[in-house]
Amino acid sequence: MPDASRNDRNDRSGHPCPTTLRRLEKSAGRLAAAAIARMDEALPWYRAMPPENRSWIGLVAQAGIAAFTEWFRHPEAPQAISTDVFGTAPRELTRAVTLRQTVEMVRTTIEVMESAIDEVAAPGDESALREALLVYSREIAFATAQVYAQAAEARGAWDARLESLVVNAILSGEAEEGMLSRAAALGWRSPDRVVVVLGTAPDGDNELTVDAIRRAARHARLQVLTGVLGERLVVVAGGPGDPIRIAKALIGPYAPGPVVVGPVVPDLVSATRSAQAAAAGLKACAAWPDVPRPVLADDLLPERAMAGDPGARRQLVEEIYRPLEEAGSALLETLSVYLEQASSLEGAARMLFVHPNTVRYRLRRVTDVTGWSPSDVRSAFTLRTALILGRLADAEQRR
Incomplete structure (x- = not known):
């Protein structure tokens, strides 16, 4: 009497394991439900998710099992695993579910399928089904990495454009409150x-x-x-x-x-x-x-x-010249004479008919008032420029 199992394997469908394929097709819904139940039991992050996201993850699990069934039906055909499995979920899910969580989800689903091999596979097909599941799990791992890499690449390109817009707005003087939300999206x-x-x-x-x-x-x-x-x-x-x-x-x-x-x-x-x-x-x-x-x-x-920067001119007048003017004419006069006398205490004292210590005291007061020291060459240049601009501003006001 011919071997029924052998005849079954070589029926008109041409598939080497037709009975196992039919059983797998019938069990797909039950396996997906078991995978979701296992996730709810073993993964705390899944239980804590909003119902909408849990629903999408359930669809991904179902799509994964359906994709494996198709893989098992045509193992020689090229498979677009990332499209078949993850194409059902919105792009936003890659933000709500981390790569680590997705790996845990895939692992849980594969474990459920592995535990059902003896039940689903026809006698003698256990090894073939287990080997197919092993190959598929490798491919789904690559597909998972591809989905998150593509999402990261797209997000990175968008973030780069958004960051460029924020930086350009700051540099061009067009910064406004709406820019804060864009900066916050970049982690600012x-x-x-x-x-x-x-x-x-x-x-x-x-x-x-x-x-x-x-x-x-x-x-x-x-x-x-x-x-x-x-x-x-x-x-x-x-x-x-x-x-x-x-x-x-x-x-x-x-x-x-x-x-x-x-x-x-x-x-x-x-x-x-x-x-x-x-x-x-x-x-x-x-x-x-x-x-x-x-x-x-x-x-x-x-x-x-x-160089014509109006902000610098205004700052020199408002932060150096005006405070000296308000502190008393003696400071402005002493600073002016000191700078004209090549930063000589004695020369300034002779011109002002005061003791050098008086000049020294007044110069310390200039430093206290402005933050710039007349005895420092660079600071003296800044102070001299401020005096010139302040006098020009005064002359402009008198016109």
């Missing part, structure tokens, strides 16, 4: 100290430059928004510490040349002011051959004023 956590660092971008791949800035920021525990705009590398940095320390922590990826740090501002919307000062400073660096690297934009106030 609204630090209370923000500076903008500007310099020349290096040649080569801009993405590598941006990645280098991010690595440096993580090492320095700073928040950054960054981008390459034309030839300039722009970094909006938030975190504790003085601006020079922040700039030194991030300076590695910049190309050789000046790197200018804008003043500290309290929030991202105000970062436009820091960016504009840094941009004006970068333009004015050509007037200071030995400019430090990095340099504060405020240290370039004289050069910025001469």
Whole structure:
């Protein structure tokens, strides 16, 4: 009498295991329900999810078992596993379910299917079904990695465009409240100290430059928004510490040349002011051959004023000239004479008919009032420029 099992294996369907295939098709719904029940029992994160997400995960599990059935039916045909299994779920699910959680979900489903092999497989087909499930589990692992890699790549490209828009808005002076939500989507956590660092971008791949800035920021525990705009590398940095320390922590990826740090501002919307000062400073660096690297934009106030920066001119008048004027005419007069006498205490004292100690005391008062020391060559240049601009402003008001 011919072997019934052998005849079954070689029936008209041409499939080597037709009975097992039919049993697998009939068991697909039951296996999917068992997999979902196992997930609910063994995976706390699944139980804590909203019903909508649990429903999508159930559909993915069903699609996975259906895809395995099709795989088992045509093992020689090319299979689009990622489309067959994950195509049922919305793209947003990759944000709600982590890669680790997806691996746990796939593992649980495969374990349920493995435990049912003896029940589903026809006698003698157990090894064939187990081997097919092993091959399929490998393919589903690759498909899972592909889905999350594609999602990460798309998200990365979108984040890069969004970050470029935020940085450009800050640099162009178009920052507004709506920008805060876009920055928040990029992980910006609204630090209370923000500076903008500007310099020349290096040649080569801009993405590598941006990645280098991010690595440096993580090492320095700073928040950054960054981008390459034309030839300039722009970094909006938030975190504790003085601006020079922040700039030194991030300076590695910049190309050789000046790197200018804008003043500290309290929030991202105000970062436009820091960016504009840094941009004006970068333009004015050509007037200071030995400019430090990095340099504060405020240290370039004289050069910025001469280059036509109205903000620098206003700052020199309002922060140096006006406070000296309010402190009394003696300070303005003493500072002016001292600078005209080539920073000579004795020469200034003779011109003012006072003791050198009086000149010394008044100069200390100038430092206290302005924060700039007349005895320092660089500070004296800044003070002299402020005096010139202040006198010009006074003359303009008298007209």
